[in-house]
Amino acid sequence: MIIIGGSAGSLQVVFYLLGNCPxxxxxxxxxxxxxxxxxxSRLAELLATKTTLTVKEIEDKEPIEKGCVYVCPPDYHTxxxxxSSFSLDYSEKINFSRPSIDVTxxxxxxxxxxxxxxxxxxGANADGADGLNxxxxxxxxxxxxxxxxxxxxxxxxxxxxxxxxxxVLRKDEIMQFILRLA
Amino acid sequence: xxxxxxxxxTEEDLTLLINDIHLTHGYDFSDYSRAxxxxxxxRLITIDQLSSFAELRYRVxxxxxxxxxxxxxxxxxxxxxxxxxxxxxxxxxxxxxxxATYPFIKVWHAGCATGEEVYSxxxxxxxxxxxxxxxxxxxxxxxxxxxxxxxxIFPLSQMQQYSRNYMLAGGTQxxxxxxxxxxxxxxxDSRLSEKIIFAQHNLVTDFSFNSFQLIFCRNVLIYFNKxxxxxxxxxxxxxLEFNGFLALGTKENIRFSxxxxxxxxxxxREKIWRKIK
Numbered sequence: 001m002i003i004i005g006g007s008a009g010s011l012q013v014v015f016y017l018l019g020n021c022p023x024x025x026x027x028x029x030x031x032x033x034x035x036x037x038x039x040x041s042r043l044a045e046l047l048a049t050k051t052t053l054t055v056k057e058i059e060d061k062e063p064i065e066k067g068c069v070y071v072c073p074p075d076y077h078t079x080x081x082x083x084s085s086f087s088l089d090y091s092e093k094i095n096f097s098r099p100s101i102d103v104t105x106x107x108x109x110x111x112x113x114x115x116x117x118x119x120x121x122x123g124a125n126a127d128g129a130d131g132l133n134x135x136x137x138x139x140x141x142x143x144x145x146x147x148x149x150x151x152x153x154x155x156x157x158x159x160x161x162x163x164x165x166x167x168v169l170r171k172d173e174i175m176q177f178i179l180r181l182a
Numbered sequence: 183x184x185x186x187x188x189x190x191x192t193e194e195d196l197t198l199l200i201n202d203i204h205l206t207h208g209y210d211f212s213d214y215s216r217a218x219x220x221x222x223x224x225r226l227i228t229i230d231q232l233s234s235f236a237e238l239r240y241r242v243x244x245x246x247x248x249x250x251x252x253x254x255x256x257x258x259x260x261x262x263x264x265x266x267x268x269x270x271x272x273x274x275x276x277x278x279x280x281x282a283t284y285p286f287i288k289v290w291h292a293g294c295a296t297g298e299e300v301y302s303x304x305x306x307x308x309x310x311x312x313x314x315x316x317x318x319x320x321x322x323x324x325x326x327x328x329x330x331x332x333x334x335i336f337p338l339s340q341m342q343q344y345s346r347n348y349m350l351a352g353g354t355q356x357x358x359x360x361x362x363x364x365x366x367x368x369x370x371d372s373r374l375s376e377k378i379i380f381a382q383h384n385l386v387t388d389f390s391f392n393s394f395q396l397i398f399c400r401n402v403l404i405y406f407n408k409x410x411x412x413x414x415x416x417x418x419x420x421x422l423e424f425n426g427f428l429a430l431g432t433k434e435n436i437r438f439s440x441x442x443x444x445x446x447x448x449x450x451r452e453k454i455w456r457k458i459k
Contacts (some may be wrong), residue, residue, distance in 0.1 A: 059433045060404045061411070073433050079217035081407065087215045088404045088433050091222070091258045107217050 001064075001112050002027055002178065005101035005131075007034040007123030009151025013171050014121070018051040018069060020175050025053060025182050026066040030086075032104045034097050034123070035074045044071045060088045072099040079107040095127035105131025114139035117181065119174060121145045123155030126162070133163040143167045143174060189227055195235050196220060202243050209253065209323070210386050213410035222256045229255070250326070257324040258405065259295040262340065264302045265400075266432055267350030272452050273303070274352050277427055278310045281395055287316040288394045290421065292385060293402030294320035297331025297378075298344075303398070304374040305360060309353070313377055319392065321383035332380045334370035336361075341368050385414045390421040397422055401431035408438065415439045419457070428455045 004014060014031060035043065044057040047069065055069045056062065058078055062070070063085050072078040073088070077099050081087035094100035105118050105128065118135045120128045122145060132142040144165040147153035159165060169177060196219065200211045211219060223238070232238050241248045264270045281287045287307070291300040300320040307313040322328050345357040361368040383391070385402070397418050403411045418428055419441045428436070428445065430453040436442050445455040
């Protein structure tokens with residue numbers, strides 16, 4: 001399982017990463033982006049125009065299938081019920097965010113342990129930093145977008161201040177890293 | 183309370199706690215979504231600054247007052263008035279005109295938490311001139327949340343948002359005419375709550391208690407696993423009249439349940455189904 005989290009300034013990088021995944025890339029990818037809860041959820045439709053992979057916005061208990069890209073719905077936290085399905089949650093915001101990247105990273109670590117890769121991109125708040133540490137403590141792999149390259153460096157920088165990452169990479173290196181996982 | 187506690191909780195821990203609660207207090211959380219249940223327990227340990235999981239288990243088993251607090255914290259009561267205005271617009275424009283044809287209207291808000299949604303519905307029925315012949319049952323398993331719901335007093339700070347929701351949902355009156363502002367609180371007109379019956383009901387263990395033309399259960403099923411979702415949807419099916427409506431949360435769906443063949447989604451992407459068989 002690959003989870004990509006980001007906030008302000010991360011969308012173009014998500015487009016780039018998904019756009020360069022080959023059609024037969026079969027590891028499921030989950031995208032957690034901070035979004036305006038009042039906005040109509042068009043993110044999945046937008047992403048679908050950038051990739052040959054199937055893109056779905058998650059509904060509660062959505063099954064996890066190979067070769068699919070999943071998008072967290074706005075105004076819910078996305079959790080993993082088990083290795084084969086998601087679960088949604090409408091509890092308190094975490095880091096002023098719902099979806100919160102921390103919440104999803106932590107839940108992913110509980111369920112997938114060392115079969116999880118979490119990638120944290122650009123953003124203007126510290127969401128994701130705690131979750132990345134939790135992922136590492138559960139033997140998962142953490143990747144942080146290089147603050148030098150990230151459009152808004154605060155989020156990756158906070159992650160590196162609050163803990164270590166297994167890899168700090170530029171976006172083309174993140175792409176190579178993802179392709180090697182398959 | 184953003185920083186989660188460092189106490190590691192295993193699956194076995196959760197199972198033990200769930201068994202303790204069931205044996206000691208009769209609440210059955212075994213078919214709750216494990217992922218959400220774990221988050222609630224982690225949150226509890228953080229806000230109560232518990233030193234270990236064993237301490238939580240001990241207090242749950244031995245201290246009824248503490249357990250009441252645990253129930254309050256496990257059940258997620260995050261809600262708002264007229265949440266998802268597009269949804270309420272459809273209720274106003276497409277469902278209420280159908281309800282109007284009945285001599286007596288019965289609505290069930292299952293898992294009503296602190297009551298914001300049932301007051302929202304009372305407002306819509308009142309504006310349609312139907313509240314006098316309606317009865318709204320608002321139930322929850324959480325007694326503390328019900329007590330708040332009964333009072334009909336909500337934070338004044340929320341009213342701007344609710345007023346915006348109200349207008350987006352097609353409201354044309356002055357939303358502030360429905361409450362009296364008192365310090366930091368908005369106290370809702372008792373003429374709205376006159377037609378609401380608040381009662382404790384646990385969707386996991388309790389049965390159908392009446393029949394309805396409309397059942398709301400929004401963002402409650404997400405906290406259950408698929409088996410329990412299916413059982414609760416059966417309970418709703420047993421409680422819904424033919425041609426009645428079932429309204430779920432925006433990201434909830436009946437498509438994987440056994441009742442699905444008897445229902446038809448009424449409009450586009452809103453999660454409202456009509457019982458057609």
